[in-house]
Amino acid sequence: MYTKPKGCYDIYGLDAKKWQYVNKVIDMLMEKYNYTFIRTPIFESSEVFHRGMGDSTDVVRKETYDFMDRGDRNMTLRPEGTAGVVRSYIENKMYGDATQPVKVYYNGTMYRYERPQSGRDREFTQFGVEALGSDDPMVDAEVISIPVNLFKMLGLKEIKVSINSLGDKESRDNHREALIKHFKPHLEELCPDCKERFAKNPLRILDCKVDKDHTYLKDAPSTIDYLNEESKERFEKVKEYLALLEVDYVVDPKLVRGLDYYNHTVFEIEAKVDGFGSNNVLGAGGRYNGLVTLLDGPETAGMGFAMGIGRLIQALELEKIKLPIVDDIEIFIMYVSETEKKYAMSLMQSLRMFGFRVETEYTSRGLKGQFKQADRLNSKLLIILNDEDLKKDEVKVKNNKTKEEVSIGLDYLLYYLDETLSIEDDHGCGCGESHDEEEHSCECGGHCHDKNENHDCKCGGHCHEDDGDHNCDCDGNCHKEG
RNA sequence: GCGAAUGUGGUGAAGUGGUUAACACGCCAGAUUGUGGCUCUGGUAUUCGUGGGUUCGAUUCCCAUCAUUCGCCCCA
Numbered sequence: 246m247y248t249k250p251k252g253c254y255d256i257y258g259l260d261a262k263k264w265q266y267v268n269k270v271i272d273m274l275m276e277k278y279n280y281t282f283i284r285t286p287i288f289e290s291s292e293v294f295h296r297g298m299g300d301s302t303d304v305v306r307k308e309t310y311d312f313m314d315r316g317d318r319n320m321t322l323r324p325e326g327t328a329g330v331v332r333s334y335i336e337n338k339m340y341g342d343a344t345q346p347v348k349v350y351y352n353g354t355m356y357r358y359e360r361p362q363s364g365r366d367r368e369f370t371q372f373g374v375e376a377l378g379s380d381d382p383m384v385d386a387e388v389i390s391i392p393v394n395l396f397k398m399l400g401l402k403e404i405k406v407s408i409n410s411l412g413d414k415e416s417r418d419n420h421r422e423a424l425i426k427h428f429k430p431h432l433e434e435l436c437p438d439c440k441e442r443f444a445k446n447p448l449r450i451l452d453c454k455v456d457k458d459h460t461y462l463k464d465a466p467s468t469i470d471y472l473n474e475e476s477k478e479r480f481e482k483v484k485e486y487l488a489l490l491e492v493d494y495v496v497d498p499k500l501v502r503g504l505d506y507y508n509h510t511v512f513e514i515e516a517k518v519d520g521f522g523s524n525n526v527l528g529a530g531g532r533y534n535g536l537v538t539l540l541d542g543p544e545t546a547g548m549g550f551a552m553g554i555g556r557l558i559q560a561l562e563l564e565k566i567k568l569p570i571v572d573d574i575e576i577f578i579m580y581v582s583e584t585e586k587k588y589a590m591s592l593m594q595s596l597r598m599f600g601f602r603v604e605t606e607y608t609s610r611g612l613k614g615q616f617k618q619a620d621r622l623n624s625k626l627l628i629i630l631n632d633e634d635l636k637k638d639e640v641k642v643k644n645n646k647t648k649e650e651v652s653i654g655l656d657y658l659l660y661y662l663d664e665t666l667s668i669e670d671d672h673g674c675g676c677g678e679s680h681d682e683e684e685h686s687c688e689c690g691g692h693c694h695d696k697n698e699n700h701d702c703k704c705g706g707h708c709h710e711d712d713g714d715h716n717c718d719c720d721g722n723c724h725k726e727g
Numbered sequence: 728g729c730g731a732a733u734g735u736g737g738u739g740a741a742g743u744g745g746u747u748a749a750c751a752c753g754c755c756a757g758a759u760u761g762u763g764g765c766u767c768u769g770g771u772a773u774u775c776g777u778g779g780g781u782u783c784g785a786u787u788c789c790c791a792u793c794a795u796u797c798g799c800c801c802c803a
Contacts, residue, residue, distance in 0.1 A: 246776095248793095248794065248795090251794085251795090302801095302802095303800085303801050303802075304801075304802070307728075307801090308801075308802080324802095325802095325803085355803085357801095357802075357803095359800095359801075359802080360728085360729090360798095360799095360800095361795095361796090362796080362797060362798070362799090363796085363797065363798090364803085365801095365802075365803080369803070370803095371803060373803090438800075438801090452801095504802095513803095524802085524803080526802080526803065527803070528803065529802090529803065551803060552803060553802095553803035554803090555803085556803065557803095579762085581761060582761095610755095611756090611761085612761050612762055612763080613759085613761090613762075613763055614755080614756095614763085615762090615763080616762060616763030616764070617754095617763060617764070618763095619763080620763070620764060627762090627763095629761090629762070631761075641762090643762080650762085
């Protein structure tokens with residue numbers, strides 16, 4: 246049997262619906278913000294990432310998927326989105342567009358050669374935005390507000406936004422010198438990685454998880470103390486503007502991003518979700534005014550952020566947030582004989598074109614099996630075809646919830662279906678779904694026998710974790726999601 | 728790159744150095760001569776990730792390998 250590559254995932258079934266829903270919300274939100282979609286190649290010349298992200302970053306040093314194509318060109322599967330977008334901005338001379346800043350967003354797969362673990366895959370999906378061509382702090386605030394508002398729209402409540410400023414070049418240089426002065430006497434006590442960081446990019450020692458408890462790290466010069474007047478003023482503006490956009494944040498002077506290209510504003514956004522472990526950072530970003538020139542473009546300001554969709558969905562699941570996804574059908578057409586089957590097909594065709602979600606039987610199950618199938622698919626109405634009825638131009642329509650069955654004349658059928666289903670839909674939240682999802686504590690001791698009453702899991706009957714509140718929407722394949 | 732755990736049918740999951748590998752769910756069929764979701768009955772794995780070794784004999788012991796999962800590093 247063939248298996249997927251390590252750290253990659255097949256997304257299908259209910260999971261796929263969640264992804265599609267989240268993507269839909271992203272598209273909607275981006276429309277409001279007037280960011281336009283950009284699709285750049287999944288691989289680029291390796292140089293784009295090496296120059297852009299910095300050779301000293303771990304991501305570039307040992308976590309990229311590199312390959313040589315048949316023309317002996319060095320290529321790299323994109324490990325993040327910004328470098329490619331900036332390359333595109335330069336190559337397509339977007340800096341010449343009249344509508345500056347150029348505001349784009351992407352939503353696609355990225356690749357990092359790492360050991361997979363919870364919340365971290367080799368192929369993962371990131372949604373991100375880039376705003377190029379304005380250095381106004383208002384852009385910083387707006388970009389930070391995007392993930393905040395996205396989380397709000399999705400129902401994720403407990404989030405934390407941390408911000409910091411690295412300052413402009415002068416501030417960074419001053420800070421860097423101070424750091425070197427500070428750490429030099431302690432060099433031998435630092436972890437091996439930090440020794441290397443000391444030489445290449447001392448700033449990142451602040452980010453070290455190994456040495457984080459050492460006092461000399463706690464007393465290390467903070468970026469904020471070394472901001473020059475201009476940078477300080479700028480940071481104040483960002484904070485002021487964030488408040489106007491109703492973004493709650495905390496200033497974290499130790500916040501340093503992993504990539505070299507950031508300056509001024511950097512931020513991180515995490516979800517406070519139980520069971521998330523160390524991968525609770527959902528998204529991060531910052532300003533990168535030097536990056537465009539680094540990739541041989543004209544001096545251009547840039548600000549962006551990226552977030553992992555997989556982690557976001559994991560957070561939504563852990564928080565048991567109910568997404569309004571369609572997981573039922575409106576009409577299931579049942580038949581037995583060949584003439585009934587043919588009638589079923591043409592009826593299905595017209596009902597679908599009319600706008601109903603319609604299913605039928607494909608595997609010659611008996612009528613009993615078709616009832617079961619209709620239940621599995623959460624069908625609201627059943628149309629039961631019968632040669633005798635058809636001779637009288639009638640069909641039987643059974644309401645799968647009330648179990649009421651009526652004979653309907655064919656000329657009246659569309660009207661009847663439309664009426665019945667619109668009443669069905671109108672039961673409050675409009676979710677078209679059962680509500681008790683959140684609080685169905687099944688006492689079945691591990692196996693759900695009946696999906697009736699207050700016990701609405703769609704596990705198809707085999708949830709085996711008797712956690713009391715096993716809320717899996719696993720649609721029939723519960724793997725242990727926790 | 729480092730460390731740990733796991734690998735039995737469609738699913739969850741027992742189990743033992745030795746005839747036909749529990750149990751449950753699911754699925755299929757029948758009881759119910761064209762109306763389900765309850766109940767009952769029957770069916771559903773030449774086989775315990777793969778390769779090798781120890782043994783009279785291994786799913787069970789050992790080694791290797793692959794895969795999965797989790798943690799560290801790093802990161803979204």
